[in-house]
Amino acid sequence: VGKYKSGKIGGKASRLIGHKTHIKPSKKAVKAHMEVIKGVIKQLKTAPQSALISKLNPIIRGWSNYYSGVVSMETFNKLDYTVWQMLRAWTASRCGEASYEKLKNYFHKGTVKLSNGKERHESWLFMTKDGFTLWKHNWTPIVRHTLIRPDATPYDGNWTYWATRKGQAIDTPTRVAKLLKKQKGKCTWCGQYFTPSDLVEVDHIVPRSLGGKDEYKNLQLLHRHCHDDKTALDNASAVSLTMEQSN
Incomplete structure (x- = not known):
């Protein structure tokens, strides 16, 4: 990349390195995360929808928060699609072959309010009739890590x-x-x-x-x-x- 987007090596010998680094969740981490979600869905195959949501929400939110400081949005979107497929299969296993009439008892369109105060319209929400909603990976905002100034130190009194x-x-x-x-x-x-x-x-x-x-x-x-x-x-x-x- 050019000099305005290039990463740099800090310190007295600061210089441009000619590229910028994109850190993403590893394939191993993504696979392990999906195995955990798959296991929970399988374990709660006959449980109420609210129980499944209660179990999955802290898992999804915790994993998403951990990777919210790197380039994760593409991964988050793919994970949400995979989770949707798993939940669709979970629904079909409870009430026979999936159909629109059956799915709409578990999936809904709607608007949600995110943690940053913004509202977002969603084409599908895994949600109970009283509004208890499954958290999506891509609802977690990406917050970039701010580099420490090269000349800063905790002992400088600033x-x-x-x-x-x-x-x-x-x-x-x-x-x-x-x-x-x-x-x-x-x-x-x-x-x-x-x-x-x-x-x-x-x-x-x-x-x-x-x-x-x-x-x-x-x-x-x-x-x-x-x-x-x-x-x-x-x-x-x-x-x-x-x-x-x-x-």
Whole structure:
């Protein structure tokens, strides 16, 4: 590829390597994953549809999340088609030869809301009548890994950079990433930057026990020890308020 899309070797001797690397799930990993799904479908051949969905969802979501940082969308689409064929066979084994009338009791068209808040229209959903839906591989968004700057090190004292980068990590929950960005990498209790090794927790500014809502404007990100201090103070305030009301 050209210089604008070429990968590069970092460090002082940084240079273009003339191509970019595409990492994909290996054939061995895909085959092993499909064997697990096949085994579950076979094991729950006579179980209710909801039981099958409950068993498959964590398997599909976990595997998809693991490979969400590489070039996986093509693989995800192929897996979803294979799963559809397996579930079609599962349906036929329960009610004889597959037909549209039989399949529509298990498969539906519809719109789903993804974890990123976007809605997506699907031509088939393996879904119960009350809306319990099987997760698809290609509903997992691909999030590219952000390379560390060549001159950056956890010991350089640039906590602004490292705290911001923490929010870009693949395994960082969306809520934590948004709060890191909102707070510019600082703990709102002690005012210090979050370091790469810090344990962080989401806190309700107004505790739920005192009527606080679980919404972003009532959330903040704190160090674990800061969260412990605030929780102790909130509990003391709650006890004091209860005593005043009883008097």
